[in-house]
Amino acid sequence: KNQVEQSPQSLIILEGKNCTLQCNYTVSPFSNLRWYKQDTGRGPVSLTIMTFSENTKSNGRYTATLDADTKQSSLHITASQLSDSASYICVVIATGWTGGSYIPTFGRGTSLIVHP
């Protein structure tokens, strides 16, 4: 069964500090991995996508990494801001899908709280 595990479950940091969120997966065969940000009371919004050949990708203060050999990804947030307080969800897509069979596997998310 395809699974995505995220850690930690929750994290509290001070504004301006850095943090790293982890994602381990057993989805196979792998196509791509995406990180979403979900603000309280809102739907998830895509932050970045990692394909098999990519090791690192940045989107502003967010940097995602992927190690396809160990099946691990991380999301690093630099110089955190109050607006970074949200849930961060790791989603993994398997290959072999057709337009009608795109079924992503979602992690449970990491809840990040940034305190002033």
Place this chain on the structure above:
Amino acid sequence: NAGVTQTPKFQVLKTGQSMTLQCAQDMNHNSMYWYRQDPGMGLRLIYYSASEGTTDKGEVPNGYNVSRLNKREFSLRLESAAPSQTSVYFCASRKDGSNQPQHFGDGTRLSIL
């Protein structure tokens, strides 16, 4: 550009009542999805539609039905609501292509007493 719009935003039902959750997207996407999100759990797929006129079951379809009314609209119906269906429901749409993201609405918060 509104993206994905869900109505209503909040609803309280009594056990046994029926209800339809509405979802519409204005991005001309072929694929649409319904998820539920419960505390401490990841998003779970209820039903999806790869194109107008087609629907398929996801991970947790029991107790739900869907209708892909046209390319824009995808509704989710609870025929006889149960307390276990208390959840936040999200609709999403996606453009064709393996690297395309899902675009989510802001959810319907449903409580069943």
